[in-house]
Amino acid sequence: xxxxxxxxxxxxxxxxxxxxxxxxxxxxxxxxxxxxxxxxxxxxxxxxxxxxxxxxxxxxxxxxxxxxxxxxxxxxxxxxxxxxxxxxxxxxxxxxxxxxxxxxxxxxxxxxxxxxxxxxxxxxxxxxxxxxxxxxxxxxxxxxxxxxxxxxxxxxxxxxxxxxxxxxxxxxxxxxxxxxxxxxxxxxxxxxxxxxxxxxxxxxxxxxxxxxxxxxxxxxxxxxxxxxxxxxxxxxxxxxxxxxxxxxxxxxxxxxxxxxxxxxxxxxxxxxxxxxxxxxxxxxxxxxxxxxxxxxxxxxxxxxxxxxxxxxxxxxxxxxxxxxxxxxxxxxxxxxxxx
Amino acid sequence: xxxxxxxxxxxxxxxxxxxxxxxxxxxxxxxxxxxxxxxxxxxxxxxxxxxxxxxxxxxxxxxxxxxxxxxxxxxxxxxxxxxxxxxxxxxxxxxxxxxxxxxxxxxxxxxxxxxxxxxxxxxxxxxxxxxxxxxxxxxxxxxxxxxxxxxxxxxxxxxxxxxxxxxxxxxxxxxxxxxxxxxxxxxxxxxxxxxxxxxxxxxxxxxxxxxxxxxxxxxxxxxxxxxxxxxxxxxxxxxxxxxxxxxxxxxxxxxxxxxxxxxxxxxxxxxxxxxxxxxxxxxxxxxxxxxxxxxxxxxxxxxxxxxxxxxxxxxxxxxxxxxxxxxxxxxxxxxxxxxxxxxxxxx
Numbered sequence: 001x002x003x004x005x006x007x008x009x010x011x012x013x014x015x016x017x018x019x020x021x022x023x024x025x026x027x028x029x030x031x032x033x034x035x036x037x038x039x040x041x042x043x044x045x046x047x048x049x050x051x052x053x054x055x056x057x058x059x060x061x062x063x064x065x066x067x068x069x070x071x072x073x074x075x076x077x078x079x080x081x082x083x084x085x086x087x088x089x090x091x092x093x094x095x096x097x098x099x100x101x102x103x104x105x106x107x108x109x110x111x112x113x114x115x116x117x118x119x120x121x122x123x124x125x126x127x128x129x130x131x132x133x134x135x136x137x138x139x140x141x142x143x144x145x146x147x148x149x150x151x152x153x154x155x156x157x158x159x160x161x162x163x164x165x166x167x168x169x170x171x172x173x174x175x176x177x178x179x180x181x182x183x184x185x186x187x188x189x190x191x192x193x194x195x196x197x198x199x200x201x202x203x204x205x206x207x208x209x210x211x212x213x214x215x216x217x218x219x220x221x222x223x224x225x226x227x228x229x230x231x232x233x234x235x236x237x238x239x240x241x242x243x244x245x246x247x248x249x250x251x252x253x254x255x256x257x258x259x260x261x262x263x264x265x266x267x268x269x270x271x272x273x274x275x276x277x278x279x280x281x282x283x284x285x286x287x288x289x290x291x292x293x294x295x296x297x298x299x300x301x302x303x304x305x306x307x308x309x310x311x312x313x314x315x316x317x318x319x320x321x322x323x324x325x326x327x328x329x330x331x332x333x334x335x336x337x338x339x
Numbered sequence: 340x341x342x343x344x345x346x347x348x349x350x351x352x353x354x355x356x357x358x359x360x361x362x363x364x365x366x367x368x369x370x371x372x373x374x375x376x377x378x379x380x381x382x383x384x385x386x387x388x389x390x391x392x393x394x395x396x397x398x399x400x401x402x403x404x405x406x407x408x409x410x411x412x413x414x415x416x417x418x419x420x421x422x423x424x425x426x427x428x429x430x431x432x433x434x435x436x437x438x439x440x441x442x443x444x445x446x447x448x449x450x451x452x453x454x455x456x457x458x459x460x461x462x463x464x465x466x467x468x469x470x471x472x473x474x475x476x477x478x479x480x481x482x483x484x485x486x487x488x489x490x491x492x493x494x495x496x497x498x499x500x501x502x503x504x505x506x507x508x509x510x511x512x513x514x515x516x517x518x519x520x521x522x523x524x525x526x527x528x529x530x531x532x533x534x535x536x537x538x539x540x541x542x543x544x545x546x547x548x549x550x551x552x553x554x555x556x557x558x559x560x561x562x563x564x565x566x567x568x569x570x571x572x573x574x575x576x577x578x579x580x581x582x583x584x585x586x587x588x589x590x591x592x593x594x595x596x597x598x599x600x601x602x603x604x605x606x607x608x609x610x611x612x613x614x615x616x617x618x619x620x621x622x623x624x625x626x627x628x629x630x631x632x633x634x635x636x637x638x639x640x641x642x643x644x645x646x647x648x649x650x651x652x653x654x655x656x657x658x659x660x661x662x663x664x665x666x667x668x669x670x671x672x673x674x675x676x677x678x679x680x681x682x683x684x685x686x
Contacts, residue, residue: 065494071520075518076517076518079480079482079518080483083488083501084490086473087495089494106477107480107483110475110480111473115465116680116681118463120454120457120459122467123467123473155679158680
């Protein structure tokens with residue numbers, strides 16, 4: 001063991017997956033603040049504590065008036081959350097899967113996101129939307145889409161996509177106390193892969209990216225479960241002697257331009273990788289901003305990898321081809337490096 | 340306690356709505372208060388249309404002329420902290436809830452002193468001090484949000500109620516069905532008030548709605564549903580009284596269908612081509628305002644002179660609000676960066 005390791009501050013950690021981290025965040029938030037509410041389909045313990053168990057134990061501890069299972073009525077869920085938020089509560093509304101937000105878009109886009117502005121600041125809508133998505137489980141085209149760009153395009157709602165369980169907990173703690181609506185997109189694998197979480201993990205600010213790994217040749221920006229794929233590719237690139245700086249964006253809107261652009265300026269090359277469709281995806285916004293700010297300073301055009309222009313397919317072979325895989329990231333990185 | 344009607348009752352009832360057993364009656368002072376609110380709406384509406392015609396303001400305007408009786412007869416039963424969620428044709432609901440006219444007019448005129456700093460306009464006023472929580476431009480969206488205020492009342496342990504106003508067209512949108520179902524399952528203190536003016540935008544009621552009475556849809560959601568004469572203050576009052584009492588007692592929501600007519604078409608400038616001249620003339624002939632005025636005089640509640648004086652006083656209040664609004668400043672462009680989030684967006 002090196003002396004560096006010995007002198008580093010000791011942070012006591014515990015192994016936990018994303019599901020447990022969110023549950024811990026909700027428990028802590030509800031314990032600390034009686035205004036925090038949770039609602040959604042099947043979320044109370046009578047109904048199993050959530051479709052994957054994220055909200056397990058909450059209704060038994062805090063009662064079914066604060067932790068309410070709802071009918072399968074996404075508009076009604078969001079409406080109830082909006083009204084309660086405007087009345088001074090801090091609801092965490094679960095829309096089971098991201099594709100189901102389409103049924104509640106009027107409530108989310110026309111109301112939750114806009115009422116503060118349209119009321120001249122009189123209305124506050126401090127709610128959190130929890131929603132799960134991600135391809136990889138053969139659920140096909142109506143259960144797996146990443147629609148973060150839709151919400152990032154809507155003024156008045158913050159969009160968060162955590163990767164690690166520690167970020168999951170920290171970002172939930174921040175989102176629940178945020179005075180504005182926040183949608184947190186939980187992506188499949190991030191709920192189930194255990195990682196180290198500091199025992200007293202506190203709030204992590206929304207809008208701050210995390211430089212996961214420093215490097216000097218190329219910056220790769222990604223988020224959510226795509227970070228697992230990126231890290232596999234980075235392992236291969238590192239073995240090939242390429243120094244990659246990896247930035248986990250964590251918040252899609254408002255995104256951390258400062259961190260991303262500083263990293264791209266330093267390495268001179270930027271590659272954005274996301275699971276969402278490449279066309280009009282968050283990568284387009286990041287690439288456009290990078291060329292506006294760093295024109296002449298980059299050594300290569302900004303690279304973008306994302307899903308092809310089609311629905312998420314069912315057949316495993318097609319689903320694998322649909323998702324960005326490590327070899328594509330490696331190839332694109334090498335192309336930017338002209339290797 | 341309300342229980343779902345039996346199949347015998349339903350077949351006996353045929354097309355009728357639930358029948359109210361004990362009818363509350365407003366006393367003389369309350370009747371006068373209803374009339375005051377009706378006149379306040381009528382004068383405000385008339386002068387709004389006048390200002391648009393004169394080119395002094397440019398705004399989309401959805402007149403509720405003819406529907407004054409409904410929110411006036413309900414608002415006398417509401418406290419300041421009771422809430423309403425209404426829709427783009429909703430200025431009458433706010434005026435009935437006694438929203439002050441100066442900030443209301445400043446908002447209609449897009450001025451910074453408006454209730455929403457000129458960022459909402461006549462379709463989207465908000466004024467929490469008088470309980471006007473949301474005014475939505477989306478058909479049907481007042482209802483799911485009203486449920487949230489109802490849930491908050493349960494959590495707070497108060498007797499506050501929330502009224503969700505909407506039109507007959509909104510009873511065909513999904514939000515209506517989701518909201519009524521949830522309100523019933525959760526026993527929320529919400530009163531769903533449908534102002535049925537016979538037209539969903541330009542579409543005649545029977546061409547767009549599957550039942551003869553919207554109140555019948557309450558049966559499907561396990562709550563009382565009443566069809567009332569929306570032009571008769573005493574009928575609206577009696578049924579609203581029952582609905583509000585039920586909500587305050589923790590027994591849950593009610594659907595109140597108030598049948599009325601829209602004198603000025605869907606939106607200002609509408610040529611009414613979709614309605615017959617005869618039906619419009621008949622509706623205007625049956626204008627609830629002069630009818631109620633005559634009743635108050637006949638019953639000795641007020642004299643004609645007293646009611647004229649009340650009208651003049653209200654007209655002066657509206658004119659004062661108009662001139663106040665016209666003198667207010669327009670919002671600065673910095674407002675584009677404010678209220679997007681709690682924290683101002685950097686320039």
